[in-house]
Amino acid sequence: MAPRVPGRVLPQSFYSRNTLKVARSLLGCTLVRRIGKTWLWGRIVETEAYRGEDDPACHAAAGRTPRTALMYGPPGRAYVYFNYGMHHLLNVVTEKEGYPAAVLIRALEPLGGLSEMAAFRKRERDLCRGPVRLCQALAITLAENGARFRGGPLWIRESVDTSNPVSVGPRIGISKGTERPWRFWITDSAYVSG
Numbered sequence: 001m002a003p004r005v006p007g008r009v010l011p012q013s014f015y016s017r018n019t020l021k022v023a024r025s026l027l028g029c030t031l032v033r034r035i036g037k038t039w040l041w042g043r044i045v046e047t048e049a050y051r052g053e054d055d056p057a058c059h060a061a062a063g064r065t066p067r068t069a070l071m072y073g074p075p076g077r078a079y080v081y082f083n084y085g086m087h088h089l090l091n092v093v094t095e096k097e098g099y100p101a102a103v104l105i106r107a108l109e110p111l112g113g114l115s116e117m118a119a120f121r122k123r124e125r126d127l128c129r130g131p132v133r134l135c136q137a138l139a140i141t142l143a144e145n146g147a148r149f150r151g152g153p154l155w156i157r158e159s160v161d162t163s164n165p166v167s168v169g170p171r172i173g174i175s176k177g178t179e180r181p182w183r184f185w186i187t188d189s190a191y192v193s194g
Contacts, residue, residue: 003039003112005030007157009150015075019094019101023049024184026092027166028159031108033138035153038116040138042108042128044156045189048171049182050091051101057177060100070146071100078154080135080145088135088142092149092156106131106183109191130193131173164188 007030015022024047032041050058059068059081070079071093079091079102091102108128110117117137118124128134135141149156165187170178172194185192 003032003041005032005041005112005157006160010076010156010158012074012076012150015092015094015149016096017094019049019051019103020182022092022094023047023103023182024166024168026103026105026156027184027186028161028164030111030157030159031105031138032155032157033113033140033153035139038113040110040113040117042110042112043159044105044107045109046105046107046183046185046192046194048104048106048184049101050104051095051099053100055177055180057171057174057180058100058102061176064100068100071102072098073146076149078140078144078147078149080140080142082142083132087132088140089131090135090138090140090144104131105134107185107189107191107193108134108137109189110137129191 026044029044053060074097075094077093091104093102095101110127117127120139121136127137147154167187171183
């Protein structure tokens with residue numbers, strides 16, 4: 001049985017906007033993951049924006065490739081990639097079709113399915129604090145690459161509390177494009193990664 005997670009599922013039009021606006025607007029929204037009869041969910045507390053071939057930190061900086069093709073596709077889909085042959089990271093495709101852009105979901109405040117998340121992560125500490133831990137806790141792999149965030153294995157539900165103070169700063173964990181203030185986080189959250 002599906003859990004009672006507040007807020008309506010975000011429409012595709014939410015993701016069709018400027019990536020920076022989407023990255024900020026995702027804060028406070030709830031990411032929901034279903035695996036069979038298991039439900040996992042948490043509040044998004046940290047994001048980073050990546051947009052366009054002129055963004056040196058964006059995967060599309062090298063142009064369209066089989067790996068990045070999904071970033072050019074319709075908004076509102078999951079772009080999952082395997083980083084350094086070790087870790088999965090979850091992004092949400094944004095902007096208009098044909099323009100490569102996505103928002104990296106960096107951290108969640110875990111709210112539901114905590115024991116299952118701990119089992120997937122093989123530890124209880126910092127379940128979703130950082131993009132790698134988040135994917136481990138939610139068992140997100142390349143199998144979710146291309147999934148729509150409107151049902152199936154993944155959903156994002158709107159925030160029911162928009163009063164959270166937001167901080168903005170440079171992206172982290174990258175070597176290029178670090179000067180761009182395209183990282184957003186809920187200021188007082190203890191679940192932020194950086």
